[in-house]
Amino acid sequence: MNSLIPLFIVVPLGSAFIMAILGRFIKDFGKYLINLGLLFLVGLTVKLILNSQETLIYKVGGFANAGDIPIAIYMVVDGFTKILLLIISVVGFLVALYSISYTKQYTAERKFYILYSLMLAGMYGVVVSGDIFNIYVFLEIASIASYALVAFGIQKQQLEASFKYQILGGVASMLILMGIGFIYWSTGTLNLADIATQLTADTIIMKFIAVLMIVGFGLKAAIFPFHAWLPDAHSSAPSPISAMLSGVLIKAIGIYVIFRIFFNMFALSYEISMVITVLGTLSMIIGGLLAIGQWDMKRLLAYSSISQMGYVFLGVGIGMLVLAQKGNPAVAAFSILGGLFHLLNHAMFKGLLFLGAGAVEYRTETRDMKQLGGLSEVMPVTAGTSMAASLAISGIPPFNGFFSKLIIIIAAVQAGYVTLALLAVVVSIITIGYFMKMQKYTFFNNDGSFWKNKKIKEVPFTMAFAMILMAALCLGMSLLAIPTIRDIVLTPAVDALMETVQYSKTVIGI
Amino acid sequence: MKGMGIIVVKVSQIIAPVIFLFGLYVIVHGHLSPGGGFAGGVIMASAFILQILANGAILPKLRHEEHGLEFLESAAILGFLILAGLGLIISGSFVFFANFINRGVVGQLISAGFIPIENIIVGMEVCAAIATIFIALVVFKDEVSE
Structure with a gap:
């Protein structure tokens, strides 16, 4: 099994450059190649x-360790990595399926798929890498591909959004590189597991590195004070890319790395846990409040992403707090489980919502909710799937969002943070509010005769099919809350984070 | 883009092949001496850039050139991946990037297994990439001034 791990990077990277060569001669080569490749990777992940x-x-x-010093570049796949691999493969595949029809409006389709494959290669690389400098390299591959993809429409607004994203992304990369430099200077190694064994003292330089890492990866993950680029970038990108950026990219290159380094690399500390929880709570509330006032459909969804990422940070942050204070490990595990479950769920329903918004924009050429309305008459599949995703993200049973939010709230009460639990409930109500607004003004509100007269019809088959599959997954993933199924997917991930020291022991093999 | 005076053109015509050759030398000796694929590739690309700067170039011709370089770049990366993948298959140990060629004697030009081949591929890739970036900037500048 081990020798299959590099395939996660080789398949998207190889297909990107095969596309670059053969795509010139064979029409539509790229879009089918990437679909096949991702289907293979979905199978590999499930296996x-x-x-x-x-x-x-x-x-x-294949370099062996010299004593207990690891020399080779490590790729590590543990429970937490597997969750991210699942998100990237499944959402990536469905988005690629959706893109088959969607990208026909662009003249440079070949370049779209090349950049898309490179972005995927970067995300897979960040997730499987066990070496902090390689994480940085793959993070840059994913980021640079996404800068280009945000500007893919080359209209004024998209170029501006991409520029803003590039500047803030560049600042983030610089801070991360600086942090990595300090780590190398103080420990003499770049392997995550080896760093964890070297970093024992709680010195001032460690705190400085921790701050650099939180700010750098926080910018990539768009948590509250660092979120300024996200609404512009995610709403201007082509819709499949918006789904990928909001659904997967901010998780794979932001949140994953933050949790990985603060659980498995640094020793858990009360201060860092508090910072993560507070930032999570703030982004949950502020993202939600900012989303209410939006009239641009994709902008509303982008602000909602900030809010939902707040839930993930809240859940995992409470778990960290309990662990750092030597509290009840069962409560910490439950809380982290809620956070990771919400991470998985958010990829699915936010991806679906962006694809739905893309479908609306594809047919009506606007995403201003004041001009829309009554689309449920003419686009039933889009309306139905979008409604399912809205219910899921607002936490209505039996959709998956209900269970993850419930777990986070119960865990917060059990851990004694009743105020945070109350805030999570209030923000959940706000979420229902703005999604009902979106549903009403886009799909209902009038009888749709305006759009009927303009001969608007349902989106092409592949787009509709991808959206239906995602809606089915939104419903089906609530099964992950059942204990026996939970033990296969979610519990190994929680264990990987909970047993903080175990990671370095397993990887180096002491 | 306009060219420069006759003196610059003549001197650059003499110097460019030497620079190019030096780039090749650095690439081929990458496993023995400082330098390697990246440094050598940049030196090689600088020979091209010198020629374009001195002689000037016509836009359509540059665009044609850019397509060729893009092809070379993709082919080089693909070659690198295939070489790494061959290690996975041929070495029998299922190790990606396994050095499956006989390593020879340390210090000789033909030694170190497939590292020199990788260096050559990296050199091709870097040379193509740097030249592409330069040509893209020139094309952009000319398009703006038009």
Whole structure:
């Protein structure tokens, strides 16, 4: 099994450059190649999840350790990684399926798929890498591909959004690189597991590195004080890319790395846990409040992403707080479970919502909710799937969002943070509010005769099919809350974070 | 883009092949001495850039050139991946980037297994990429001034 890990990087990277060469001669080569590649990777991810419970380690180049010093570049797949691999593969595949029809409006379709594959390669690389400098390299691959993709429509608004994203992304990368430099200076190694064994003292330089990392990866994850680029970038990008950016990219290159380094690399500390919880709570509230006033459909969804990422940070942050204070580990595990479950769920329903917004824009050429209305008459599939996703994100049973929010709230009460639980409930009500606004002004509100007269019809088959599959997954993923299924997917991930020291022990093999 | 005076053109015509050759030298000796694929590729690209700066170039011709370089760049990366993948298959140990060629004697030009081949591929890639970036900037500047 171990030798299959590099395929996650080789398949998207290889297909990107095969497309660049053969795509010139064969029409539509790229879009089918990436779909096939991603279908293969979905299969591989499911196989990894079902077949092996233990941590898979792969040494690139096959160099053995010198004593207990790891020399090779490590690729590590543990429970937490598997969740991210699942998100990237499944959402990536469905988005690629959706893009088959959607990208026909662009003249440079080949370049779209090349950049898309490169972005995927970068995200897979960040997730499987066990080495902090490689995380940085792959993060830059994913970021640079996404800068280009945000500006893909080359209209004024899109170029401006991309420019803003590039500047803030550049600042983030610089801070991360600086942090990595400090880590290398103080420990002499770049391997995550090896750093964890070297970093024992709680010195001032460690605190400085922690702050650099929170700010750098926080900018990539768009948590509250660093969220300024997200609404512009995510609303200006082509819709499949918006779904990818909001659904996957901010998780794979932002949140994943934050949790990985603060659980498995740094020693858990009360201060950092508090910072993560407070930032999570703030972005949850402020993202929600800002979303209410939006009239641009995709902008509303982008602000909603900030708010929902707040839930993930809140859930995992409370778990960290309980662990750092040596509280009840069962409560911490439950809280982290809620956070990670919400991470998984958010990828699915936010992806679906952006695809729905893309479908509306594809047919009506506007995303201003004041001009829309009555689309449920002419676009029933889009309206139905979008409604399902809205219910899921607002936390209405039996959709998946209900269970993850419920777990986060119960865990917050159990851990003694009743105010935070109350805030989570209030923001959930705000979420219902702005999604009902979106549903009303886009799909209902009038009888749709205006659009009927303009001969607006349902989107093409592949787009509709991808959206229906995602809606089915939104419903089906609530099964993950059942204990036996939970033990296959979510519990290994929670264990990987909970047993903080175990990561470095397993990887180096002491 | 306009060219420069006759003196610059003549001197650059003499110097460019030498620079190019030096770039090749740095690439081929990458596993023995400082330098390697990246440094050598940049040196090679600088020979091209010198020629374009001195002689000037016509836009359509540059665009044609850019397409060729893009092809070379993609082919080089693909070659690198295939070489790494061959390690996975041929070495029998299922190790990506395994050095499956006989490593020879340390210090000789033909030694170190497939590292020199990788260096050559990296050199091709870097040379193509740097030249592409330069040509893209020139094309952009000319398009704006038009």
